[in-house]
Amino acid sequence: MEIIESVQNQKIKQIAKLHNRKDRKKMNQFLIEGEHLVEEALNSQVDIEMILTVNADKLTEAMVASSKQQYEITFKVAEKLSQTESPQGIYAVCNMKDMNDIVMNRVIYLDRIQDPGNVGTIIRTADAAGLDAVIMAKGTVDIYNDKVLRSSQGSVFHIPVVEMDFAEVKEKFEGTIYGTSLDSARDYKEITPADKFMIVLGNEGQGVNNDILSATDENLYVPIHGRAESLNVAVCAGILMYHFVK
Structure with a gap:
């Protein structure tokens, strides 16, 4: 698994743009942080583009099977991606779902x-x-x-x-x-x-x-x-x- 160590990495810069609403809409993607949210996304069949984690041991078989790419990152990179005071160390880039036909009772x-x-x-x-x-x-x-x-x-x-x-x-x-x-x-x-x-x-x-x-x-x-x-x-x-x- 590839390790990303620099906050200047182009992929990381692109993912960090997902902190902004305008860029989320433009890229049709969003970023989630934390083991619980990543697990919920997996269980809900969300289309996951990639998972990034500080601790590669946290990557489960289900995470690997349900995402297109996986990367190990440093804590510095995690801080760049995090929007919390204490970075949780695991992130997923998800593709937005088309919601045209919904039940409205x-x-x-x-x-x-x-x-x-x-x-x-x-x-x-x-x-x-x-x-x-x-x-x-x-x-x-x-x-x-x-x-x-x-x-x-x-x-x-x-x-x-x-x-x-x-x-x-x-x-x-x-x-x-x-x-x-x-x-x-x-x-x-x-x-x-x-x-x-x-x-x-x-x-x-x-x-x-x-x-x-x-x-x-x-x-x-x-x-x-x-x-x-x-x-x-x-x-x-x-x-x-x-x-x-x-």
């Missing part, structure tokens, strides 16, 4: 949510709750952002996550659309959820876009019984998703 729509931890947690919860897909508006943090991948704990490989304008989703979706808002909305516990539903969650500071709220079938809120000003959007998402899939 029970979905969640994210309108311009900015915090990658929130988005990753919502994806993980949607996976746990058994939803069909997570759909993201333009302006929402990138699916393949390192923090989104890590906070999703591999769920991003289990459930389709796609970027789509609301107008396009509304045209394709055949169920009931529920927005989330504090104005002119009903307590979520008052409704009987439809079998086919879409829950729309909005930006942490501004909420759901008013144009979207005016195009929903019904708008809901999760009541606050204490003195908190608002609920975290990922917590709100979890409450609603589990209520809807009962």
